[in-house]
Every structure is written in C-alpha cells, then in structure tokens.
Amino acid sequence: xxxxxxxxxxxxxxxxxxxxxxxxxxxxxxxxxxxxxxxxxxxxxxxxxxxxxxxxxxxxxxxxxxxxxxxxxxxxxxxxxxxxxxxxxxxxxxxxxxxxxxxxxxxxxxxxxxxxxxxxxxxxxxxxxxxxxxxxxxxxxxxxxxxxxxxxxxxxxxxxxxxxxx
Amino acid sequence: xxxxxxxxxxxxxxxxxxxxxxxxxxxxxxxxxxxxxxxxxxxxxxxxxxxxxxxxxxxxxxxxxxxxxxxxxxxxxxxxxxxxxxxxxxxxxxxxxxxxxxxxxxxxxxxxxxxxxxxxxxxxxxxxxxxxxxxxxxxxxxxxxxxxxxxxxxxxxxxxxxxxxx
Numbered sequence: 001x002x003x004x005x006x007x008x009x010x011x012x013x014x015x016x017x018x019x020x021x022x023x024x025x026x027x028x029x030x031x032x033x034x035x036x037x038x039x040x041x042x043x044x045x046x047x048x049x050x051x052x053x054x055x056x057x058x059x060x061x062x063x064x065x066x067x068x069x070x071x072x073x074x075x076x077x078x079x080x081x082x083x084x085x086x087x088x089x090x091x092x093x094x095x096x097x098x099x100x101x102x103x104x105x106x107x108x109x110x111x112x113x114x115x116x117x118x119x120x121x122x123x124x125x126x127x128x129x130x131x132x133x134x135x136x137x138x139x140x141x142x143x144x145x146x147x148x149x150x151x152x153x154x155x156x157x158x159x160x161x162x163x164x165x166x
Numbered sequence: 167x168x169x170x171x172x173x174x175x176x177x178x179x180x181x182x183x184x185x186x187x188x189x190x191x192x193x194x195x196x197x198x199x200x201x202x203x204x205x206x207x208x209x210x211x212x213x214x215x216x217x218x219x220x221x222x223x224x225x226x227x228x229x230x231x232x233x234x235x236x237x238x239x240x241x242x243x244x245x246x247x248x249x250x251x252x253x254x255x256x257x258x259x260x261x262x263x264x265x266x267x268x269x270x271x272x273x274x275x276x277x278x279x280x281x282x283x284x285x286x287x288x289x290x291x292x293x294x295x296x297x298x299x300x301x302x303x304x305x306x307x308x309x310x311x312x313x314x315x316x317x318x319x320x321x322x323x324x325x326x327x328x329x330x331x332x
Contacts, residue, residue, distance in 0.1 A: 042259030049256055082248025087256050089249060090215055093208030 001155065002028075004061035005148025007140050008069060008088050010035060010044055010080040013052075014140025017059055018130070018148040025152065027130040029059065030141040041080070045087050052091035064092040065151030067143065068101045102150050107143075110150035122146055167321065168194075170227035171314025173306050174235060174254050176201060176210055176246040179218075180306025183225055184296070184314040191318065193296040195225065196307040207246070211253050218257035230258040230265045231317030233273055233309065268316050273309075276316035288312055 007014035016030040033051040035044035066088060069081045092099035105115035111125050123135035123142040129149060135142045173180035182196040199217040201210035232254060235247045258265035271281035277291050289301035289308040295315060301308045 040259075040265070042255040042265040044259075045252055045256040046259035049260075079248060082245060083252030083255060086211055086249030086252030089208040090211040090253050090256070093206075093210075093212035094215075099206070099208040 001063065001152065002059070002061045003148040003151050004055070004059065004064045005144040005146070005151065006064065006066040006088055007143035007147060008066055008081060008084045009140070010041070010048070010084040011037060012138070012140050013048060013084060013088065014138070014142070014144035015052075015055060016136070016141055016145030016148050017061060018145060018152060020152050025130055025149070027132060027136075027145060030136040030145055032138050032140045041083065045083060048084060049087045049091055052088060053094070056091060056095045056097075062097060063151065063155075064095075064097055064099045065147045066099065066101055067107055067147045068103050100151055100154075102147060102154070106154075107146050107150045110153045111146050167229065167318065168225070168227045169314045169317050169321075170221070170225065170230045171310040171312070171317065172230065172232040172254055173309035173313060174232055174247060174250045175306070176207070176214070176250040177203060178304070178306050179214060179250060179254065180304070180308070180310035181218075181221060182302070182307055182311030182314050183227060184311060184318060186318050191296055191315070193298060193302075193311060196302040196311050198304050198306045207249065211249060214250060215253045215257060218254060219260070222257060222261045222263075228263060229317065229321075230261075230263055231313045232265065232267055233313045234267045234269050266317055266320075268313060268320070272320075273312050273316045276319045277312050 002019045005016045011034065013033040015033065017028040019026045019028050033048055035047045069085060089099055108117045108122055109115040111122050123139065126142050126146050126149060127135040130145065136145060168185045171182045177200065179199045181199065183194040185192045185194050199214055201213045235251060255265055274283045274288055275281040277288050289305065292308050292312050292315060293301040296311065302311060
C-alpha cells in the first residue's frame, strides 16, 4: 500500500508518502506546500489545490490520510485550516482515492504509544521507524509522515481484524 | 455587474445570481446544490465543487460573494461548513473572479437596515427588491440572493466613495 499523509494548513501543508512493502516501510517523499500570505484566500486555496493535484498525479498513492484539525485556539486560524482541509479532501475525492482522518492524539498514539507525546518525540520516532538519519524538515513534513504511519498501522489492524473475523 | 451570491454548506449550498443594469436589479437564477448525506466528506465536497464549477461555467459571473460562517454552535457543523467554504472559495479562485465575504449581520443590515432582522423579514425584502412575487425556495436560495444584494450595495458604495475621492 502507498499512502499520502497530509498535515493540512493554509500557509503550510505538510505531505509525506510512505510505501509499505509487507512490514517494511519506505519514505518515498516528504515536504511542504506553502501558499503566498500576500494573496487572497481564494487564490491561496487555488495554489494549494494545484500543488496537491500535482502531487497526486506524480505519485498516485492508493489512499490518503490527514490529521484532523480541531477548532480549539484562534478562531481565524481554525477557519483558515478548515478551508484548507476542505480543499485537501476535495483533491482526494477528485483523485478517486479513499481519504481517512485521524485525530492528533490518534497519530501520537500510533507513533509513540502515547496520545500526549511531545512533538519532538513523535518526530524522532517517525525518523526511526522510517530508518531516516534525522526527522524530515520542515516539521510539517515529519507530521505528515506520522499521519501516514498512523494510517498504515490502523489499516493493518483493520485487515487483521477482518481476517480474524473470517 | 453580474454577481453570484453563495450561502455555503456541505449538505445544502444556496446560490443566487443577480445582474445589475444600472440601478435596476434582475434575479437571473437561484437554487440550491445538495450533496448526498450517505457519502464520505471527500465525495460530497467533490459533488459540491463540480456543481459550483458548472454554475460558474454556465453563467460567468463577474464576482462572487459569500456569507461568512462563524464557528458558533455545533462543532461538527462548523467543521463541515468550513470545508464547504474552502471548496467554494477554490471554485471562485479557479474561475479567476474576485470573491468577497460578508458577515451574516452585514447581509441583514444591507437588505433590511438592521443587523438583527429576522430571517423572514430578510427573505421578504429580498423578494421585494428583486420584484419577485414570493421569496425563492429553498430558504438557502433566498439567503444567497441576499448576499448578492449585499455585495452589489457594498460595491456601489465603494465606487461612490472612490468617485467622491477624485
């Protein structure tokens, strides 16, 4: 399975692609999509969407996983992120691949075994699981790889459960 | 000027097109885009986006105006609407037309003279301003026409202010 993980945002959207060859995981690509703060929201969303479509067209992932954003802190930030999430889901929907969402604590739990792990700890373990010499930069890219890891682990558990049910 | 007003939502997005011929306003079309509640968010957003693109391609409005949604009540509803707004802004951005946003109270103020007007009152005045025998149904369509009216009024005021400044 080949998964695109996304850490969504209007200013910066992290992405990370992981291919699972049986139990062996390979980080295929990771990075961040940035939009121009000087532009209007509609133009920035169009930039983000074009870059996501290019990513999907280049790599053809089987599934997409994104970190769910909660409206908790700044209302303006929350609104901006919600819009970016809408455009990200749309890109997945138009590519015809299933899109899964995970809460931040589910991602931390999957990677570190604790839903309250510090960001540094998550990133260090992402690097270790993927046999990278250091956590990818920027942090959004590492966070996106963490979401992809979380999804691969959940998908594996789902398949195991389905198998056990037979 | 030809304006597309939008009252955004994931389940139902109202739209209303108004052409301004000098001071005379003409309601060209109004209706609602609905998405299938049984489908996943990504698919629903893809449906909404496709319908918005079809609307923009058919009517070629000069500008788009949408009602700003505030995260005030149900968190799940707010999240769903934020995503729909993102996709709506994207459709405007991709069509290359300016997109304006207005708060609910600005829309009520523009149509009725009061920022706290009841929904019925707004809809009755929308019908009167557009010389319609009744408020368009569903209510989302009438709300979308109200946003378009608000934008035409604001745009008129901006032009008048610019003229006065010369």
